[in-house]
Amino acid sequence: MIQAALFGAGRIGRIHAGNLVRHPGVRLSAVVDVDPNAAGALAQQHGATVRTADEVFADKSISAVVIGSSTDTHADLITRAAKAGKAIFCEKPVDLDLARARACADTVKAAGVVCMIGFQRRFDPTFAAVKARIEAGEIGTPEMLVVTSRDPGAPPVAYVKVSGGIFKDMLIHDFDIFRWILDDDAESVHAYGSCLTDPAIGEAGDADCTAVTIRTKKGRLCVINTTRRAAYGYDQRFEVLGSKGMLQAGNHRPTEVTFAGSANVSTDLPEHFFLERYRAAYAAEIANFAAAITEHAPVKTTIADGVRALELADAATRSWKEGRAVTL
Amino acid sequence: MIQAALFGAGRIGRIHAGNLVRHPGVRLSAVVDVDPNAAGALAQQHGATVRTADEVFADKSISAVVIGSSTDTHADLITRAAKAGKAIFCEKPVDLDLARARACADTVKAAGVVCMIGFQRRFDPTFAAVKARIEAGEIGTPEMLVVTSRDPGAPPVAYVKVSGGIFKDMLIHDFDIFRWILDDDAESVHAYGSCLTDPAIGEAGDADCTAVTIRTKKGRLCVINTTRRAAYGYDQRFEVLGSKGMLQAGNHRPTEVTFAGSANVSTDLPEHFFLERYRAAYAAEIANFAAAITEHAPVKTTIADGVRALELADAATRSWKEGRAVTL
């Protein structure tokens, strides 16, 4: 039985805890959080104990950690966990600073521990089906990827200020999807940004709408459009054009009800936000981690993927700020 | 903590067990099955013990039973459970024989115990949303209900022979949906049946395709079409026309992938069969039962509903066999 510790008893930590304990062979034995009440409640629910980070890293019986605490703690916790020889699952991003993220990756590599970054979208049933069908050759050679990635509303400006900017905070998922789906990498990136939904975001030096184009090493094209605020909710679509056809990943809806009234024919809005939309994906990524630590299964989203997505986000940020395409 | 016993450790029993143990306040303490291996495996998984029916009914600490054993055991187990004062969840149908089903309902009523029949479709998110929106007045007064209810394939003929016939075995769900959605009841039923998919079904005296029409007490119309074998899978749709509009419940799909190839544009087939399609509904119905036994919540599908659906199935069978509409 693998003993695991959880860092962060907030919303995403609780989701990971609930998914983790479903797996025979894995037990949640420790919860660490700056808020003792949050840690205590979650620990009690799963029969774990509240511990400090030092205790966790010193405890040889704990062989895996799940890091769901705030972004600024990721690099330090990954580094300490790696040095302590523990398997690591960490929420994205590795770090907002590229140099620190790379250093983290080096430490992980040197330690030779399992390390998985939480790009849950790769585990979404719809997205994963697109990937599998591309690999099965259904659309021939991929030529173009169009990603629509829109949030239902902007986070508080206080968060925006420490978020690393929209490219690192929000598009980092899309940059990971881009590499994964096309099985290719960026040669050059161009980004436009605008502040159209909330002036306070612009005053904080960030954009809330972006249009990013990427030309890959193989000459393929990728366009990503993003906004912090879509009035109709969380819009998560992409489509891949290939030489033999196109595969589209559409939004998921809470129900399959259609209403025909005197004005129009209507269906549900998309699933509300990431917690609803990616519920199955969160379960599947933790299942991958559980399989990695109990059966040596390979992890599908490595720390190298995390670093690469950050490099793309960095390049897009520079492109936007400097008004030019950036070659990687 | 409520102690519950499960009768039937087969496919549906295992699903109910998994859903039941999620609820704080309810514990699965006993499993009964004619197959000791099946009972043992399921009991072990949930920390329960294998018991006989006699032991369960004699055990005062067990206050609830979940009946997922074969149809011919339902009436007897309901009756014994009611007399033992235990809360009851029983899979549909109550019994294939209307007189026995009515006697069961009388016993339950006399005992005053909670008794819920497993019409899980009422708990489906899509179907429940249609019901809620009708009640909210979105389509005004309901006037017509059109139900399409098709299985992906017929059961073995050996099963067909003891199933009570297609109207009791398959349409019983649709008869329940009809009463629930229209909040009305049948005045008259007419049924056509044909054997078109497998001659062996016809030789067994049953139909595999049916077209049933119902005129309700309020003059509304309902049409139900059913087949045992739709080549494209499990087709579970209905639509309600009202004075102000229409609500349609559509099929659910495994993914939201669309493929555009050289021949056409395609999407997934519907969810494979009832276990996939009604996964959320199975969880929600057991949640209703758990709430009923722990918090005295009302059950949404009573044994009276079970008896009434059987009466409709009986009338439809007679209509088909006698070639005339049957007034209820």
Add this chain to the structure above:
Amino acid sequence: MIQAALFGAGRIGRIHAGNLVRHPGVRLSAVVDVDPNAAGALAQQHGATVRTADEVFADKSISAVVIGSSTDTHADLITRAAKAGKAIFCEKPVDLDLARARACADTVKAAGVVCMIGFQRRFDPTFAAVKARIEAGEIGTPEMLVVTSRDPGAPPVAYVKVSGGIFKDMLIHDFDIFRWILDDDAESVHAYGSCLTDPAIGEAGDADCTAVTIRTKKGRLCVINTTRRAAYGYDQRFEVLGSKGMLQAGNHRPTEVTFAGSANVSTDLPEHFFLERYRAAYAAEIANFAAAITEHAPVKTTIADGVRALELADAATRSWKEGRAVTL
């Protein structure tokens, strides 16, 4: 050059005239209408002259007639045209009285003239594609037909009173579609009717909602549901289940615009009513008639089809009034 005469310069007459004159080899030379203004305007538009029925039937240069005048004139005009040796296109129905319709058909047969009845739906691109794909074997053997046929609003009660009733006035199209799509005929018909949208229709002795089931000679099943008033407009769908799959004919919409707002995702209502929905079909049926009179092409909707649809409507009416299934 074929000279044709038009009876009826109303809405449908003007549509037929416009479609007819597109065909090289056919000229509209005469217009007959009880309203001289209507006749005059239409004649002028197409370079025709206003004539009386007697003049048309006496004029040997006129070899074809298009009858778009009121229903009560159809049988007489068909009979006179047949006796005068002229090719005939007549709007449905042949007549409201089955005996007169049959007599008409006999006269046409004896005269040996071309006679086409205006069941335009067979010429609709969507409906015709379904038919062609069934014939190509895409769904294997047809087993079940489900027809949804709903009008956006009831005609004036004054019209209802002389319409022959909903089965002859409205479902006659569906009865024709049924025979054509299944390439089969009714063995037995059962109909329920209700008056739910306008009490005045009930007082006039008619129904405004119907549920009709048919069992065919080959044992196939057909269900038709109809209303005079769907709040969301003109709803013209059908689906055919076969041994290998299903083909559905869906509604057409004015545009392919989708709106995602804060409440839901919506699309257009269906095309408003039959003139919009079947615009292409009206053109195609007259093209068939033009081909029949200029190139001896076979007509796709014969007077025998018109008589048979009326027989079905008659049987459905009796079933509804007498509360029993009617064997044909």
Add this chain to the structure above:
Amino acid sequence: MIQAALFGAGRIGRIHAGNLVRHPGVRLSAVVDVDPNAAGALAQQHGATVRTADEVFADKSISAVVIGSSTDTHADLITRAAKAGKAIFCEKPVDLDLARARACADTVKAAGVVCMIGFQRRFDPTFAAVKARIEAGEIGTPEMLVVTSRDPGAPPVAYVKVSGGIFKDMLIHDFDIFRWILDDDAESVHAYGSCLTDPAIGEAGDADCTAVTIRTKKGRLCVINTTRRAAYGYDQRFEVLGSKGMLQAGNHRPTEVTFAGSANVSTDLPEHFFLERYRAAYAAEIANFAAAITEHAPVKTTIADGVRALELADAATRSWKEGRAVTL
């Protein structure tokens, strides 16, 4: 009665001729084409005569010209027609050379004649409905436009070589749509291009796939993705995100048939190519021209629009070739 002359009796010329003659008040009296057979056949069909360009421009009775001849003739014919005081409808583009196009526009302006450029997409029912609904405020302030514009197959390389390149030949429509839909103009344009479908196109110095992003004067973002060859056909979609919602213009299909088989659920491919997809738009744009010349209605697509779209195409071409964003 307005007498009009048509230049170009090819495919698009024949379509314009057919649409033009539907309008009372306009007569096609002359057809000019380098191929006398093509000119003769079309002239005969519409009761026109075959003329030379010189004859047309000298004929005072001809007050309008429709130019559907090859691109290299447009500027000269527009100039001569303007000087002769004739109303002009000309297919896009005005000219491949920006300076010549601007000179043309100056001549037209000096002459004060009606001049309409054939951006038919503005007249498409779906696209026009999106525009009208934006103007009605349904989505609040537009913020982002995403255009997918894909052809079913590349033209012959011989044509590619004289086409002016993909940005002038193909995206010119999208650049016009962009300005019209957003009611805004480009501040800066960035374009990536690749040759992925046919190496011969790359050898001819052109791209066959493009990803263009535009930042408007008001800070809005537009992304356009284009390919010369989509395996599934002609893909013409766009979507506009605004502060209150999103409007999407989807593809049109030949029929509304859905097939559910054992593998998937499928619908028709989009309308085959521009002649099918924009049939209604071609009719509507000529109706606008007819209204302009008979009733002084304003034309919706001016030569200034034609010049501006060319400027955008020029900027995009430079961006692609020089590897940088181009400010307009």
